[in-house]
Amino acid sequence: MGNRPVRHPPVLIIEDTISLRLVYRAIAMAAGHPVAVAGSAAEGLAQFHATAPNIVLLDVVLPDGDGLALMRAMLAERPETLVIVLTAHGSVNRAIEAMRAGAQDFLVKPVDEARLTAALANAANAPQRTLPAPAGPQANLFIGSSEPMQRIHGKIESVAKSMATVFITGESGTGKELAALGIHAASPRANGPFIALNCGAIPQDLLESEVFGHMKGSFTGALSDKPGAAQAADGGTLFLDEICEMALPLQTKLLRFLQTSTIVPVGATKPRKVNVRIVCATNRDPMDAVRRGQFREDLFYRLFVVPIHMPPLRDRGDDVIEIAETALARFAQEEGRHFDGLSPEVRALFRRLPWPGNVRQLLNVIRNIAVLHMGGLVTPGMLPESLFLQGIDGPTPTATDMPLHDIPTGLPPNLLARPLAEIERLVIEAVLTRHGGSVPKAARTLEVSPSTLYRKLEGWGVKT
The missing domain is CATH 3.40.50.300 (P-loop containing nucleotide triphosphate hydrolases)
Structure with a gap:
C-alpha cells in the first residue's frame, strides 16, 4: 500500500474584494486545503455554519458588519476554530485587538503568497485549543442606536x-x-x-x-x-x-x-x-x-x-451618521488612509437624503470616498456626483413599475450610436440606480426575471 495523501483541514475565506478572494482561494487550494468562500459577514457566518471549517481567513473590514464582531461570534460557537485576520497596512491596533480577542495570526495587506502559505501551515499544525467564550456571544453586527x-x-x-x-x-x-x-x-x-x-x-x-x-x-x-x-x-x-x-x-x-x-x-x-x-x-x-x-x-x-x-435608513435619525463614520474608519484602515470624520455640511446632507438604497447605498458612498481620496475631513466635494442626483425633498422611489422614459438620466446623449450590448448595460445600470441597487425592483421595471439580471451582473463582474 502506498502512502495516503495528507488531509489538510478545510479553510473558510471571508473577503469582500472578489479579486483578493480568488487569489487567497488559489493559494489555499494549492496548499491542499478544501476551501469555501464568502464576500460578507452574513454570508461568512452562513458558510461557517454550513462547512464547519478548522481555519478561517477573515478580513476585518466587511461591507455589512465588523469582522472582529464576526470572529467573536464564530469563536463563541466553536472556540477551537483558528482565525487568521487580514488587516490594512498600518492598522497595528486592529491586529492587536484581534489577537487579544482570540485570533491565531494576522496578516497585513497586501498579503505575500509565502506568508499566507506559512500562516495556513502553522494553523494546520497548531495543537487543538479551547478558548473561553467571549462575552456576549450574540455579536451585534447592526450599527445604530436609534x-x-x-x-x-x-x-x-x-x-x-x-x-x-x-x-x-x-x-x-x-x-x-x-x-x-x-x-x-x-x-x-x-x-x-x-x-x-x-x-x-x-x-x-x-x-x-x-x-x-x-x-x-x-x-x-x-x-x-x-x-x-x-x-x-x-x-x-x-x-x-x-x-x-x-x-x-x-x-x-x-x-x-x-x-x-x-x-x-x-x-x-x-x-x-x-x-x-x-x-x-x-x-x-x-x-x-x-x-x-x-x-x-x-x-x-x-x-x-x-x-x-426593517426601517429604512431615512427613518433612523442619526444612525446614518453613526454608520457612515464607523464605515469610514473601517474603509480607511483597509486603504491605509486617515480621515477626520464628516464635515457639518456632509452630516446635514446625509440626514436629508432619502437613501433609496439604504445602508448598502451609504456603504458604497463611503467606500467611494475612502478609495478616491487621501484623507482629511470629508466635504461635499468629495462625495460621488450620483448622490446629488437624488431629490432630497422629493418622494422616495417605490417598487411600482415606471415607464422607461422616466428612468433617471446618466445615460449618454449619443445612446443610439452605441452597440446594443452597451445600451443594454447602460439601461440596466440606470434602472438599478433608480431603485437603489435592488435587483428585484429593477427586474419588475424591465419586465425580466431577477435571475436574468443577476446573471448579467455576474457576467459584468458587478457585485450585488
Whole structure:
C-alpha cells in the first residue's frame, strides 16, 4: 500500500474584494486545503455554519458588519476554530485587538503568497485549543442606536427563543439577512446551520432542486445526489430571501413542507423528515403580492406568524451618521488612509437624503470616498456626483413599475450610436440606480426575471 495523501483541514475565506478572494482561494487550494468562500459577514457566518471549517481567513473590514464582531461570534460557537485576520497596512491596533480577542495570526495587506502559505501551515499544525467564550456571544453586527433599531433588537431577542416562523419585510439594503442571522444566533439553534437562499437569484427551473435537493439522474446534469437547502439546514435555520419571487408551483411544495416537516427531493420517491426553523424576507409588500395572485394566501398566513419590518435608513435619525463614520474608519484602515470624520455640511446632507438604497447605498458612498481620496475631513466635494442626483425633498422611489422614459438620466446623449450590448448595460445600470441597487425592483421595471439580471451582473463582474 502506498502512502495516503495528507488531509489538510478545510479553510473558510471571508473577503469582500472578489479579486483578493480568488487569489487567497488559489493559494489555499494549492496548499491542499478544501476551501469555501464568502464576500460578507452574513454570508461568512452562513458558510461557517454550513462547512464547519478548522481555519478561517477573515478580513476585518466587511461591507455589512465588523469582522472582529464576526470572529467573536464564530469563536463563541466553536472556540477551537483558528482565525487568521487580514488587516490594512498600518492598522497595528486592529491586529492587536484581534489577537487579544482570540485570533491565531494576522496578516497585513497586501498579503505575500509565502506568508499566507506559512500562516495556513502553522494553523494546520497548531495543537487543538479551547478558548473561553467571549462575552456576549450574540455579536451585534447592526450599527445604530436609534429608537426604531432598539425596537428591532428587542423583537429579535423575544422571538429568537421560540420556533415561530418569522417574516422580515423592508426595503432593499435595510439588513434583512442580518436580522435573520441575529434571530438564529440568539436562538437555541445557534450551534446548528444557518442556510440562506435567495429565491430571486436562482432560475425558477432550478429552484426546486436548490430548496429540496435532487437524486442522481433525476434530470439532465444531475450527476450525483445533492441535498437541498432544507436538508442542509436540518437542526438549524433556513432563510428564504425574496420569498415573493418564488413560483406558484414551488409555493405549493413549500406549504406542504411547512405542514409536514418532510421534503421529497427531485427524483425521490420517499419523503425525508427534517427539523428546520423558517425565516423569510421580502422587499415587496407581501399582501399586495397575495392580492395580485402572485403569492398563495394560505402560504402567506403560514409564514406571517411574527412579522418584523426593517426601517429604512431615512427613518433612523442619526444612525446614518453613526454608520457612515464607523464605515469610514473601517474603509480607511483597509486603504491605509486617515480621515477626520464628516464635515457639518456632509452630516446635514446625509440626514436629508432619502437613501433609496439604504445602508448598502451609504456603504458604497463611503467606500467611494475612502478609495478616491487621501484623507482629511470629508466635504461635499468629495462625495460621488450620483448622490446629488437624488431629490432630497422629493418622494422616495417605490417598487411600482415606471415607464422607461422616466428612468433617471446618466445615460449618454449619443445612446443610439452605441452597440446594443452597451445600451443594454447602460439601461440596466440606470434602472438599478433608480431603485437603489435592488435587483428585484429593477427586474419588475424591465419586465425580466431577477435571475436574468443577476446573471448579467455576474457576467459584468458587478457585485450585488
